[in-house]
Amino acid sequence: MGIKGLLPFVRKTHPTLIKEIPARWLSPEIKGKSVAIDGPLLTSRFFFATGGQELEAKRMLVGWHALITTMRKAGVTPITVWDVKGDRIWKRKEHQRRQAIRQLSMSRYLHEERRQERLERFKGLVQGAIAAAQLDDATEQLQEKNSLNHLGANIDSVILEVQLSSRPSSRRRLQLSALSSTAGNLRTLDKGSHETEIAPGILADEESELCLELPLSEDDEQILTEAQDQTEDVEMKRALVEPDGSYTESLRQMALTAEEELLLQDLARSASSDVNNSSRVRDIAKDVEDLQSRARIVAKTYARGHSLPAKWEIEEVQQLLRVMGVPVVLAHSPFEAEGLASAMALAGTVDFVGTEDTDVLAYEAPLLRNIASGNKPIEIIEGKAVRTAYDLTRNQYIDFLILSGTDASSRIKGVGPVKALKWIREFGSIEAILKSDERIRQRVASDYHDEVDAARTVFNDLPPLPRPIDLEPRRVEEKVVRDYMKITHGIILPAEGPNDKEYSIQQRSDQLEEDAELAQEIFMQQCMLEGEC
Incomplete structure (x- = not known):
C-alpha cells in the first residue's frame, strides 16, 4: 500500500500539499483531464466494499461501471493499468506479510463469530432483565429477586468469557494506551459508511494513520513504531504457523470488546440493584443492538480479508472495461501497475494517477486519492511538490521514503517519517546513517542493504511506456x-x-x-x- 505513514506525516507538516476537491470530477482541476487508474487496487477496494445484499456478488462490476460512467460524464478519460502475474523478487517479503495478514484476518473473523454468539446470549439476558423489572405485585417482586439473582450469575459468566477471549498482550496495551485519545475516531470507523469497510490489510494501514495523527515527537514516534513493529512481527509469525491460534485484537475489535464489557457490567449492576431500573435496561438493549450491528460490519470486513478477488472475477472486470471502450494496459514483471501509471503521468501521457498507493509519490507523479469514494472529496497530491517541500534531492527523497518503510524494504525498528527525515537531513543517505552509529546497524536485518538497493531500483527504473494505440479509448x-x-x-x-x-x-x-x-x-x-x- 505504499510508503508507511507518509500521508499522515505530510498532513501534519505540510497540509497545503494535499488539495481537497469537493466537486470531484467536475472540478476545473480534473474535468476534461485523463487518469491512469491502478486497476488491481481499485478492484480490491470494490471487492472489500460492502453493499446492498442484492448486488453483493456483483459489487466489483457495479463499482467499476459507476466510476467510469461518472468520470466520463465530466469529460475525464479513464485508462486502467493492471499487473501481469510474474515473479517480483523485490516484493517477496511483502507477499509473505500479506499472506500472514489474510490468515490473521481469518482468526479475527472467527473471533467476531464468537462475539456474535455472545451478543445473542447478551440480548437474551437483557430481555430477561426487562421482563423481571416489569413485575409489580409483592408475590411477583419475590420472584423478581430470585430471577435477578439468576441473571446476575449468567451475566458474570458472559463477562468472564469476554475477558478471557479478548485479553490483549502487554505490548498491545502499550499501543492502546498511546492511542487512547483516538477512541472517538475508532467508534466513528465502526459506524463508517460502506465505502470505508475495506480489507484488513488496508485497515492496518489506516490504524497506523490514526496513530500518526497524534502530536508525535521523535521519542513518541520511536515508542509507537517499535510497538507496532513488534506487534506485527509476533502476529505475522503466529498467523503463518497457526492460522487460528493466539493473536491480539485489532484496535477496532478492542474498542468493541471494551464497550461489550462495559455494557455487561452495567447490566449486572442493574440486575443486582433493589431499584427498578427498567428504563436503563431498555437503554442497554438499544446499545446492545447498536453494538451488534457495528460488530457485524467488522466481522464482514475480516470475512473478506482472508480472500482476494479470483482470477475470473478480475477477468470479468477487464472484459467489462473493454466493452465500455476503456483501455486496459498491462504492466509486466518486474514492474507494477502504479509504476507504469506513474511513468505514463511523468511522460505526459496522462494527467494523473488514480490510486490509494503512495508509491506514486515516490515516483514524483501527481496522485489522485479517494476516486472510488463518492462521498469524499478527491485529493490531489503532487509528488514533486512533496519532495520540494522537504528540500531534498532526488536521492535523499528516495532514501527518506525507504527509511519510512516500503513494500520493497522493511523499516528500521523505531523509525518513522519524523526520524527518517531528521537522519536524511543530517547524514544524507542510508549508508551514511548506518555508518554513523553501531547501535543503528544492529537494528537492521542482514539483508537490509539488498532491500534498500531493490527499493531504489523500483523507484528509479521506470517501465517502458505502452504504444499510443493501446491508450486510445473507443466510443x-x-x-x-x-x-x-x-x-x-x-x-x-x-x-x-x-x-x-x-x-x-x-x-x-x-x-x-x-x-x-x-x-x-x-x-x-x-x-x-x-x-x-
Whole structure:
C-alpha cells in the first residue's frame, strides 16, 4: 500500500500539499483531464466494499461501471493499468506479510463469530432483565429477586468469557494506551459508511494513520513504531504457523470488546440493584443492538480479508472495461501497475494517477486519492511538490521514503517519517546513517542493504511506456454496455434521465436464457474490436 505513514506525516507538516476537491470530477482541476487508474487496487477496494445484499456478488462490476460512467460524464478519460502475474523478487517479503495478514484476518473473523454468539446470549439476558423489572405485585417482586439473582450469575459468566477471549498482550496495551485519545475516531470507523469497510490489510494501514495523527515527537514516534513493529512481527509469525491460534485484537475489535464489557457490567449492576431500573435496561438493549450491528460490519470486513478477488472475477472486470471502450494496459514483471501509471503521468501521457498507493509519490507523479469514494472529496497530491517541500534531492527523497518503510524494504525498528527525515537531513543517505552509529546497524536485518538497493531500483527504473494505440479509448453505444451487463451478468443499469434508478439485478427467467446467444454476439464483437479473437 505504499510508503508507511507518509500521508499522515505530510498532513501534519505540510497540509497545503494535499488539495481537497469537493466537486470531484467536475472540478476545473480534473474535468476534461485523463487518469491512469491502478486497476488491481481499485478492484480490491470494490471487492472489500460492502453493499446492498442484492448486488453483493456483483459489487466489483457495479463499482467499476459507476466510476467510469461518472468520470466520463465530466469529460475525464479513464485508462486502467493492471499487473501481469510474474515473479517480483523485490516484493517477496511483502507477499509473505500479506499472506500472514489474510490468515490473521481469518482468526479475527472467527473471533467476531464468537462475539456474535455472545451478543445473542447478551440480548437474551437483557430481555430477561426487562421482563423481571416489569413485575409489580409483592408475590411477583419475590420472584423478581430470585430471577435477578439468576441473571446476575449468567451475566458474570458472559463477562468472564469476554475477558478471557479478548485479553490483549502487554505490548498491545502499550499501543492502546498511546492511542487512547483516538477512541472517538475508532467508534466513528465502526459506524463508517460502506465505502470505508475495506480489507484488513488496508485497515492496518489506516490504524497506523490514526496513530500518526497524534502530536508525535521523535521519542513518541520511536515508542509507537517499535510497538507496532513488534506487534506485527509476533502476529505475522503466529498467523503463518497457526492460522487460528493466539493473536491480539485489532484496535477496532478492542474498542468493541471494551464497550461489550462495559455494557455487561452495567447490566449486572442493574440486575443486582433493589431499584427498578427498567428504563436503563431498555437503554442497554438499544446499545446492545447498536453494538451488534457495528460488530457485524467488522466481522464482514475480516470475512473478506482472508480472500482476494479470483482470477475470473478480475477477468470479468477487464472484459467489462473493454466493452465500455476503456483501455486496459498491462504492466509486466518486474514492474507494477502504479509504476507504469506513474511513468505514463511523468511522460505526459496522462494527467494523473488514480490510486490509494503512495508509491506514486515516490515516483514524483501527481496522485489522485479517494476516486472510488463518492462521498469524499478527491485529493490531489503532487509528488514533486512533496519532495520540494522537504528540500531534498532526488536521492535523499528516495532514501527518506525507504527509511519510512516500503513494500520493497522493511523499516528500521523505531523509525518513522519524523526520524527518517531528521537522519536524511543530517547524514544524507542510508549508508551514511548506518555508518554513523553501531547501535543503528544492529537494528537492521542482514539483508537490509539488498532491500534498500531493490527499493531504489523500483523507484528509479521506470517501465517502458505502452504504444499510443493501446491508450486510445473507443466510443461505445450505451445500449451495447447496457445489454452486456443485463444479459451477461444480470445487472440492470440505472435509467438515464431525471428519474434515475439504482443498479438492480434482473430476475432469472426463461428470457435471460433465450438471450444467451445475444450475449455471446456482444462478446465476440468486442473481442474482435480488441483484436483478441
